[in-house]
Amino acid sequence: MIRVTEDDFSIEEAASILRRVEVGAIVFFLGVVKGFREGEAVNEMIVEAYKEAAEAELEKIRREALERFGIIDALIIHRVGRLKPAENIVLVAASAGSRAEAFKACSWMIDEVKKRAPIWKKEITAKGGRWVKETVKP
Amino acid sequence: MKVEVKYYAWIREEIGEKETLEFNEGATVREIVKKLVEKHTHLAGENFLIAVNGRTVDMDTCLNEGDVVSVFPPAGGG
Structure with a gap:
């Protein structure tokens, strides 16, 4: 399941989508708005997407993860709009027979989302706004 | 021919949301x-x-004619 949405999401709902009898592990990555960057308070984050292309790219990443890691299922939900510190931004989840594949797939998917999905973040601080130039790091 | 060009993120802030530009028939992306x-x-x-x-x-x-071209920065979400 792929979703680019203004609405918040529920980890429990995501778990219920992935929970099946053959699944032994579900690994989640939850990205939240960080309230500080380089010592400066971030008051708000604006997340913008080129929605059609972002949804297509997220689905491509999901399908690649299924093939590459042999996992059972995966989902990616990315929020857009104006978000406050500590609010949810992105949820990536992978379900598999055992945890090793699920961990690897989840880690790979969030790196690919950051590298490939046409989604951008603008942090609003007391000094104004700045677009985040993302680099993939843990 | 007329082509609609849409902009995203910092490019949209600099140029605007969209504009219609005129190109010769068969123009390439380049x-x-x-x-x-x-x-x-x-x-x-x-x-x-x-x-x-x-x-x-x-x-x-x-x-x-009628194509929509989108211009956007490299990915920066997640």
Whole structure:
């Protein structure tokens, strides 16, 4: 399941989508708005997407993860709009027979989302706004 | 032919949400990029991507009347 949405999401709902009898592990990555960057308070984050292309790219990443890691299922939900510190931004989840594949797939998917999905973040601080130039790091 | 060009993120803030530009029939993406950089000089030297009708394309792709070209920065979400 792929979703680019203004609405918040529920980890429990995501778990219920992935929970099946053959699944032994579900690994989640939850990205939240960080309230500080380089010592400066971030008051708000604006997340913008080129929605059609972002949804297509997220689905491509999901399908690649299924093939590459042999996992059972995966989902990616990315929020857009104006978000406050500590609010949810992105949820990536992978379900598999055992945890090793699920961990690897989840880690790979969030790196690919950051590298490939046409989604951008603008942090609003007391000094104004700045677009985040993302680099993939843990 | 007329082509609608849409902008995203910091590029949208600099140029605006969208504009309609006139190109010769059969113009390629390369020619469109050249014209965009000539018109909006702050795009020169910047790293941006192009999609046509929602799909990423190579520079030799020819455009047709009514196509929608999207201009956007590299990914920065997650």
